[in-house]
Amino acid sequence: MNISGDSLLYAVALSLPFFLICLACYFKKKHSPHIGPFWKITIANILIFLILLSTLFLAFESYYRFIYDQSDSFGVTRVSGRWFNRYYHYNNLDLRDNIDYIKKKGGQARFTFLGDSFTAGHGIKNIEDRFANIIRKSKNKEWEIQVFAKNGLETGGELKTLKKAVNLGYEIDNVVLIYCLNDISDLVPNWNKTLHGMYQKAKKQGFLLKHSFFINTIYYRLRIGSNPKFSNYYNFVSEVYSSTLWNFQKDRIEIINNYVKDRGGVFHVIIFPFLHSFKTGYPYNNIHNKLSGFFQEKNIPYLDLLDIFEKYSSYNLTVNKFDAHPNEFAHSLAAKDILNFLEHKHSHSIEQ
Known part of the structure; x- marks a missing residue:
């Protein structure tokens, strides 16, 4: 046996x-x-x-x-892995959704949300509670909403995901980049090495660490909390925007913009703030200012969600104490503002 x-x-x-x-x-x-x-x-x-x-x-x-049935920010614990197995289900393009993506329907505007775990709904058990699905339900007869989002994607990976779909015959209409402040991280070799190392070590666990849900959970909470590369992660991201890598990041965003426009599409950007940081003042306004300045300079339509989220505490916006992703309430707030923004931009585009 x-x-x-x-x-x-x-x-x-x-x-x-x-x-x-x-x-x-x-x-x-x-x-x-x-x-x-x-x-x-x-x-x-x-x-x-x-x-x-x-x-x-x-x-x-x-x-x-x-x-216990919760995710964590980095998705490395046994409990978190089980959570993803329970609640992440994939469609014909291997993307988290409850519908398959087929050829564009005539008479319907297509909105393709391009993003990472914030967009995929990390921490959201019912996929209908993430902002893209809320918008889909609201505009079901008028818009076709599709979500090109995967956990761990950053700007480089998002561009590859879009290109891969187009090469397979995917038709571009409106592309909405859901920009998280850490989308620049893949430009930093040391960070990629640290993250890859953690996931590789997670595959080589001893018996207790591998098979005890309790020991596994406590171990990774302590390890991530005591590792300065993880505990200072958000400050590290902020510093990257003050380096020359910011110029490379601007180039990558512009490449996506041009890629969409060259194929007859319209490009929009939604900026998500770091939701864990509303306890004692928000320390990342400088990043938002840089992003806003760049999008204005390039005439890229954008919406910064900082204004709606800073009215609330982090406790009310995040999944749990160990997961800084947006919860159902945050997704509902985002859906309302994103929908208003896209309706306005889309109607203006039709008039033109």
Whole structure:
């Protein structure tokens, strides 16, 4: 009989408290009369401690294995991996959606949302609660909404995703780039190396780290929290915009803009702020100013969502304490503003 590592570990965790209780009872009945008071108390205390420890481990392991159902920012824990398996379902183009993408329908405007995990709905269990699907439901008979978004994509990957689809016959109409402030990160070799290293090490885990949901969760929370490259991630992103890499990033955005225009499409940009940073003032206004200045200079229609989000606390906007992605409420706020923006721009485009 083939028993998986997960089942084996949980069977041991389930049996251990009962085994220790039986051992304590056996010790009390058979051996305690023949042992001195000091050793009797010491052994009894050790057994009681082990019983309590094993019971606590069983409780936490059961909670993270069967009850806790949340994602985390980097998606590296067992719990987070299970979350994605449960709630991410893919269409004919291997993109997270509940409809297949087919040839463009006549009489309907097509809006292609191009983005990363914010757009894909990282942390959103019901796909109908992400902003793109909310807009689709609102404009069902008039617009065709399609979502070209994957976790981990940044500007370079988003351009490749769009080109790949076009090469397969995908027709461009309106392309909406959902720009997150960390979309510049793939230009930094050291960051790519750090992130790749973490995911590679996650594949080479020891038995406990691999099969215990509790130990796995605590380990990666501590590891990410204690690693300055992760704990200072957002400050690191801010510094990149002050380097020469910002010029390369502007070039890449302009390449996407020209690529869309050359194929008869209209290009728009939506800027998402870092939602975890509204506790004690928002420290990334300089990035928003740079992006706004660039889009104005290039006559690229854009919408900055900072204005609607800064009215709320991060607690009300993010998925959970360990996941800084937008929650259902944040998606609903974004959907309303994005829809108003696109309706205005689209009607203006038709008039012209």
